[in-house]
Amino acid sequence: xxxETDIEHIARLADIGITPEELAEFTSQxxxxxxxxxxxxxxxxxxxxxxxxxxxFREDEVRPSLPQESVLKNAGSTxxxxxxxxxxx
Amino acid sequence: xxxTLHFEPDDRCNAFITVCEEAPYGDGRLAGVAVAxxxxxxxxxxxxxxxxxxxxxxVPPFDAHVxxxxxxxxxxxxxKTNMDEFGMGTTTETSGFGPTxxxxxxxxxxxxxxxxxxxxxxxxxxxxxLGTDTGGSIRCPAAFCGIVGLKxxxxxxSRYGLVAYANSLEQIGPMTRSVxxxxxxxxxxxxxxxxxxxxxxxxxxxxxxTDVRGLKIGLPQEYFGEGVDPRVAEVVKDAIGRLEDLGAExxxxxxxxxxxxxxAYYVICTSEASSNLARFDGVRxxxxxxxxxxxxxxxxxxxxxxxxxxxxxxxxLGTFALSAGYYxxxxxxxxxxxxxxxxxxxxxxxxxxxxxxxTMPTVAFRLGxxxxxxxxxxxxxxxxxxxxxxxxxxxxxxxxxxGLPVGLQLIGRRFADEQxxxxxxxxxxxAA
Numbered sequence: 005x006x007x008e009t010d011i012e013h014i015a016r017l018a019d020i021g022i023t024p025e026e027l028a029e030f031t032s033q034x035x036x037x038x039x040x041x042x043x044x045x046x047x048x049x050x051x052x053x054x055x056x057x058x059x060x061f062r063e064d065e066v067r068p069s070l071p072q073e074s075v076l077k078n079a080g081s082t083x084x085x086x087x088x089x090x091x092x093x
Numbered sequence: 094x095x096x097t098l099h100f101e102p103d104d105r106c107n108a109f110i111t112v113c114e115e116a117p118y119g120d121g122r123l124a125g126v127a128v129a130x131x132x133x134x135x136x137x138x139x140x141x142x143x144x145x146x147x148x149x150x151x152v153p154p155f156d157a158h159v160x161x162x163x164x165x166x167x168x169x170x171x172x173k174t175n176m177d178e179f180g181m182g183t184t185t186e187t188s189g190f191g192p193t194x195x196x197x198x199x200x201x202x203x204x205x206x207x208x209x210x211x212x213x214x215x216x217x218x219x220x221x222x223l224g225t226d227t228g229g230s231i232r233c234p235a236a237f238c239g240i241v242g243l244k245x246x247x248x249x250x251s252r253y254g255l256v257a258y259a260n261s262l263e264q265i266g267p268m269t270r271s272v273x274x275x276x277x278x279x280x281x282x283x284x285x286x287x288x289x290x291x292x293x294x295x296x297x298x299x300x301x302x303t304d305v306r307g308l309k310i311g312l313p314q315e316y317f318g319e320g321v322d323p324r325v326a327e328v329v330k331d332a333i334g335r336l337e338d339l340g341a342e343x344x345x346x347x348x349x350x351x352x353x354x355x356x357a358y359y360v361i362c363t364s365e366a367s368s369n370l371a372r373f374d375g376v377r378x379x380x381x382x383x384x385x386x387x388x389x390x391x392x393x394x395x396x397x398x399x400x401x402x403x404x405x406x407x408x409x410l411g412t413f414a415l416s417a418g419y420y421x422x423x424x425x426x427x428x429x430x431x432x433x434x435x436x437x438x439x440x441x442x443x444x445x446x447x448x449x450x451x452t453m454p455t456v457a458f459r460l461g462x463x464x465x466x467x468x469x470x471x472x473x474x475x476x477x478x479x480x481x482x483x484x485x486x487x488x489x490x491x492x493x494x495x496g497l498p499v500g501l502q503l504i505g506r507r508f509a510d511e512q513x514x515x516x517x518x519x520x521x522x523x524a525a
Contacts, residue, residue, distance in 0.1 A: 091386070
């Protein structure tokens, strides 16, 4: 069981805004879903890698990229060729 | 031969988010063919929203690999189709741009999440469309709207330029009115792409064949049992009978790990989503941010206001499943369950060529019928196993219940997309 306090905590961790009205609804929906997930407690076996699959790596080398202008085009706020973001501190 | 296609669809089902009224096209195998593209696939110069208000107005500066391939074969990209927000839904009702209606009955949902693509094809607005399938998002709407939809083998089609929801599960695939068109569209989009590190160099070049003599078809008891509308099961069994008439052989089989498949699927897809959707902070795209606010405040506000409830619910579920103290109980167990499903399907497909059953346990729901998230999740039970195992699966129309379309689902071995297409083609030709 998760409580409304847990849901508020998870929402904060995920940077998701939820309204006070949503809090109770999300909590009861979460509990129904987690109750369904309980079936995973009964899963037997150990995690084993899929055969015939291997990691794919590439050299870390400089390659052509999109022009700065086209990358900035979608940003809501820019300044001097940079994207303007909220303050960190 | 190259030119411009004028496209002004009578879109009474709200299939499109963006329509390109003047769509340029070129030479090639799809010269001048109107193709609709699901709105989570990047199209240079054409708004790409993923069905979310947070990306309203976002115009990608590049094409997804599949779009490059479509354009290279001369296709006219005529618009971007409606979808559940970021692919999270089974009805297309979670879209930030209003629901899509089912052309077969406009009081019903088209299925989801590729509901706009399915409705556009079913309503005859375009002959073909691209969808994406994370847990059934091509096959479900194909079944509900009465068209053909194929989820290819994982890795056969590049995901470069597909806005990620759950990378380890999703594939781009064709949605068409005929199996031949699905085959042609798969041939166009299945080209190796080094920019997707999960892409395999296994191009599909195949002419569909109706010869199914000696084909062994497994009928899992789980696909015809509890939770499946018996009338849907009957229609599907009749369709499989047609394949038997053509010389295919059926055997009963079982996929016991199906009991855990849905829970495993939802833990894995929400976990991957919680990480993938962290990038949507409204800074590099989306509305201007209030730079005076602090980082977390600003993001919480933007994400709270622009993500719908289902997206926020799934991000939070994934955040929870991956959090300290719960990782072992949910995420790690889900990975074991996923591997068990894969092994079960491999075992069954070692003795049969194709697994067959209904695509969806019911016909299309009424609009607004599924209000509880868990009951909506449960309707994905017959489609998620193919995603967990990475195997190809097609839905082909096979009749109706109460006048509403039913889909026959055919699942094959990894990279046996050809065999899945052939079985669907044989059925389609015999039923015609």
